[in-house]
Amino acid sequence: MALRIYNTLTRQKEEFLPVESGKVGMYVCGVTVYDMCHIGHARSVVLFDVIYRYLVDSGFQVKYVRNFTDVDDKIINRANQVGEDWKRLAERFIVEFYTDMDALGVLRPTVEPRATEHIDQIEALIGQLIDRGHAYEADGDVMFAVNSFNEYGKLSGKKTDELIAGARVEVDAKKRNPLDFALWKAAKPGEPQWESPWGPGRPGWHIECSAMSMQYLGKEFDIHGGGADLTFPHHENEIAQSEAATGRPFAKYWIHNGFVNIRSEKMSKSLGNVLNIRDILQRVHPESLRLFLLSSHYRSPLDYNETSIREASVGLERLYAAMAALDELGEVDGKAQQLPEELIDIRERFSQTMDDDFNTPRSLAILFDAARAVNRIATQARGARKLVPSRSLLEPVKSEILACSRDILGLLTEEPAGFLDHVRKAHLKDLGITEEEILSFMDQRSQARKDKDFARADKIREDLAERGILLEDGPKGTIWKVKELQQS
RNA sequence: GGCGGCUUAGCCAAGUGGUAAGGCGACGGUCUGCAAAACCGUUAUACGGCGGUUCAAAUCCGCCAGCCGCCUCCA
Numbered sequence: 001m002a003l004r005i006y007n008t009l010t011r012q013k014e015e016f017l018p019v020e021s022g023k024v025g026m027y028v029c030g031v032t033v034y035d036m037c038h039i040g041h042a043r044s045v046v047l048f049d050v051i052y053r054y055l056v057d058s059g060f061q062v063k064y065v066r067n068f069t070d071v072d073d074k075i076i077n078r079a080n081q082v083g084e085d086w087k088r089l090a091e092r093f094i095v096e097f098y099t100d101m102d103a104l105g106v107l108r109p110t111v112e113p114r115a116t117e118h119i120d121q122i123e124a125l126i127g128q129l130i131d132r133g134h135a136y137e138a139d140g141d142v143m144f145a146v147n148s149f150n151e152y153g154k155l156s157g158k159k160t161d162e163l164i165a166g167a168r169v170e171v172d173a174k175k176r177n178p179l180d181f182a183l184w185k186a187a188k189p190g191e192p193q194w195e196s197p198w199g200p201g202r203p204g205w206h207i208e209c210s211a212m213s214m215q216y217l218g219k220e221f222d223i224h225g226g227g228a229d230l231t232f233p234h235h236e237n238e239i240a241q242s243e244a245a246t247g248r249p250f251a252k253y254w255i256h257n258g259f260v261n262i263r264s265e266k267m268s269k270s271l272g273n274v275l276n277i278r279d280i281l282q283r284v285h286p287e288s289l290r291l292f293l294l295s296s297h298y299r300s301p302l303d304y305n306e307t308s309i310r311e312a313s314v315g316l317e318r319l320y321a322a323m324a325a326l327d328e329l330g331e332v333d334g335k336a337q338q339l340p341e342e343l344i345d346i347r348e349r350f351s352q353t354m355d356d357d358f359n360t361p362r363s364l365a366i367l368f369d370a371a372r373a374v375n376r377i378a379t380q381a382r383g384a385r386k387l388v389p390s391r392s393l394l395e396p397v398k399s400e401i402l403a404c405s406r407d408i409l410g411l412l413t414e415e416p417a418g419f420l421d422h423v424r425k426a427h428l429k430d431l432g433i434t435e436e437e438i439l440s441f442m443d444q445r446s447q448a449r450k451d452k453d454f455a456r457a458d459k460i461r462e463d464l465a466e467r468g469i470l471l472e473d474g475p476k477g478t479i480w481k482v483k484e485l486q487q488s
Numbered sequence: 489g490g491c492g493g494c495u496u497a498g499c500c501a502a503g504u505g506g507u508a509a510g511g512c513g514a515c516g517g518u519c520u521g522c523a524a525a526a527c528c529g530u531u532a533u534a535c536g537g538c539g540g541u542u543c544a545a546a547u548c549c550g551c552c553a554g555c556c557g558c559c560u561c562c563a
Binding site (some may be wrong): 157 | 489490491492493494495499500501502503509510511512513518519520521522523524525526527528546556557559560562563
């Protein structure tokens with residue numbers, strides 16, 4: 001089956017046919033580095049991370065470009081507010097970005113260009129637009145003339161006359177048409193600036209993405225992505241600039257991810273409900289967050305709330321537990337020569353779901369089905385080797401599951417035992433209890449159980465439960481876990 | 489006002505013409521000293537409402553209701 005992608009440009013799912021067979025050029029709008037990244041950024045970055053991984057896994061030679069907008073009004077404003085050099089501020093938040101994304105297990109793109117390092121290309125592109133009559137100078141600014149590009153509005157489905165009638169466009173005497181937008185902004189005193197044929201200034205926001213994407217991917221490339229809000233005006237403007245300058249089609253497939261709401265409310269600074277990745281990761285395992293982000297289709301809105309994030313944590317633990325069970329079954333090396341259907345052709349079925357516009361919820365269902373099948377074998381077997389599939393049958397199952405979950409979705413990247421350890425240790429401080437204390441209580445309880453003093457044993461277990469620690473007696477002895485913490 | 493989208497069980501969430509994936513929760517059972525975990529079973533004659541097309545619709549069309557996004561910096 002071939003990969004099909006929903007293309008914002010055509011408003012339908014289309015078969016993915018790259019410009020050059022076997023190769024993919026993908027550009028995703030990165031962040032403007034003036035603040036910490038929030039859960040919305042996480043959704044976008046994780047989505048395109050998964051798309052990137054899947055394309056590579058599918059055999060494409062992928063060049064993935066994700067930029068940093070490191071000069072911009074917001075950066076300048078913030079720098080002025082906090083009294084920091086704008087360049088240092090941007091630099092600082094690039095470091096913070098990497099801290100979060102590394103924690104989330106996001107792979108580095110092939111190229112991560114910064115606007116400030118591409119001023120030459122930006123100026124060249126602007127020059128081209130002026131030469132071709134698509135842009136004009138106005139008091140040191142350079143504006144793109146929307147009227148000069150007939151197809152303006154084709155991405156967002158807007159018509160220029162309706163947009164003007166909407167009258168929410170900023171009135172600016174410099175503009176010939178209210179929809180015209182800045183390619184180059186004349187520098188005000190004290191602002192970052194570069195020399196240019198139009199005087200000292202800095203690039204407008206939209207032009208950097210056109211310049212950098214074409215620099216690394218060519219005039220015409222395959223995938224361009226970003227958050228749904230970038231469709232208009234940012235991506236619309238990119239198309240206008242790029243196609244007006246080159247006279248050729250720009251990106252072929254446009255992918256936009258839906259927004260994250262916080263407890264059914266739009267996330268916004270004014271509501272004060274912006275959730276930083278950093279803060280979430282204090283209580284939520286990074287893979288739980290990834291699982292949560294991939295649990296609904298990427299174009300749908302996604303609601304972040306206590307229940308959903310807890311469900312993701314529980315689900316992740318279930319998957320890890322099944323992986324541990326799978327390892328144990330492998331040690332048994334049983335005699336059964338048949339696998340249950342949930343464990344057959346996992347990769348192929350997984351690919352089918354991903355090929356359908358990256359349907360990660362269905363992909364996850366395949367993993368959960370596999371987990372249940374593994375656990376079923378483990379339960380039924382109970383020492384009966386004839387019921388357990390042979391090692392030669394199970395080993396490929398494990399590698400198939402990991403090829404899907406670890407390599408593509410970025411889930412189950414840890415060893416099961418390490419995962420459990422990670423989760424419990426991450427929360428011990430919050431619970432105000434040490435592992436030594438827990439182990440000591442567990443010893444006391446074991447002794448009580450040996451003595452058949454079950455009342456005392458249960459009391460110890462209940463006391464620990466009140467402190468947030470769960471005890472589970474298994475075939476290999478007792479283990480302890482941390483109860484789910486309240487999320488905020 | 490313009491454009492676009494959504495409405496599936498207690499909750500989350502797939503499914504876009506052939507008779508409802510998966511997860512969480514709940515209930516019953518197996519296992520366990522008791523639990524927990526795990527497994528098994530049950531949990532939507534039904535997909536916002538009303539019409540229409542079709543042998544057949546959650547899936548296509550129309551109307552209505554409710555919710556949401558974009559049109560301004562925004563992932």
